[in-house]
Amino acid sequence: MATPRRIGAEDSKTREQLVDAAERLLLRDGYAAVSSRRVAAEAGLKPALVHYYFRTMDDLFLAVFRRRAEQNLTRLDRVLESPQPLRALWELSVEPSGTAFTVEFSALANHRKAIRAEIAEYAERFRQMQVEALTTRLPELGWDTDEMPPAAFVVLLTAISRVLAMEEGLGMSGGHAETLDLVERALTRLEGEAPQPE
Amino acid sequence: MATPRRIGAEDSKTREQLVDAAERLLLRDGYAAVSSRRVAAEAGLKPALVHYYFRTMDDLFLAVFRRRAEQNLTRLDRVLESPQPLRALWELSVEPSGTAFTVEFSALANHRKAIRAEIAEYAERFRQMQVEALTTRLPELGWDTDEMPPAAFVVLLTAISRVLAMEEGLGMSGGHAETLDLVERALTRLEGEAPQPE
């Protein structure tokens, strides 16, 4: 028989605080900084609680990932139904915390094989949602989908936003202005000007 | 007075073996797997040697980074002078090990501040070399640099190759075929067909 080890409830408030703390550490200092002791300290709790709510640290990483992944899918849903979906999608894609999150988990997937499959599955789903939305939307906007199919459009948008955000995190900026201008002109051609803040 | 601690010579064969081992570990298992003990084991040497040649682990990381960075700059130089520089640049950019290297050090820069500046400086230099080459080359090929300036072209090429490689490492592939096809058509329009292997 396996050990009947106790595990805390999924809807616990304390558990949520631990996930919050782990996410903050992950974004601020990178995944290598997410240890059970540090997470506990960041949350103002005792280290043993981490292993009460999560059997292993991998379980904690997965909890952090899943929560954010679900939030992202929900936000994407809203974004794709907004009046200017391409513009809104771009705004969502360039959010620094979202990109930092993706980069950390991509690196983490390198040596935590258990997490890799889950990340890949989510990423495919996230992309597929965008492709489906753009498959009806792009032709309506007069986009030449023979020249650039929706799937390529989505990859391009993802690639540009992620690399700009990664590099900005490093403190580099060469070519960024020209690239942002390119994106802005494409968005304006497709969906018109961005709404001006009043 | 500071400690007169001994440090091994830079041209040592043993030192090189340690850098080799660290690079292998970095690419295979991620930066978190690069510890002094593991590097030594990977190199078939004793752990104490790591600290004989490198005062701290950060010094070792920097040695790995610098060696590869210099190799990359040299290769880039050759690539930009080849008969089909854009195609050659693309081939260089999609190399999986190069991208894995970049991603690991980007993540590493998150919590090893000492390394960040060095990475950013190299990256800017790498980009600038490409921009300069393409600034004369793209107009010769009939590219509309008003629509897409050389700097944006370089960022785009970097972004596409890096994201494709990152995702491939995760085991995801949605939209990749369409994107590769897009790149291939652009390269063919600019520089003609790829040379066929005999």
Added chain:
DNA sequence: GTCTATACTTCGATAGAC
């Protein structure tokens, strides 16, 4: 230049009291 030995820290994980 390389070795053994070791000091000290931090880590994941668990047992068992409360």
Added chain:
DNA sequence: GTCTATCGAAGTATAGAC
């Protein structure tokens, strides 16, 4: 549900013999 206490493994780094 939370605590103290603790085990054993692994980490960085150094001292000093050879």
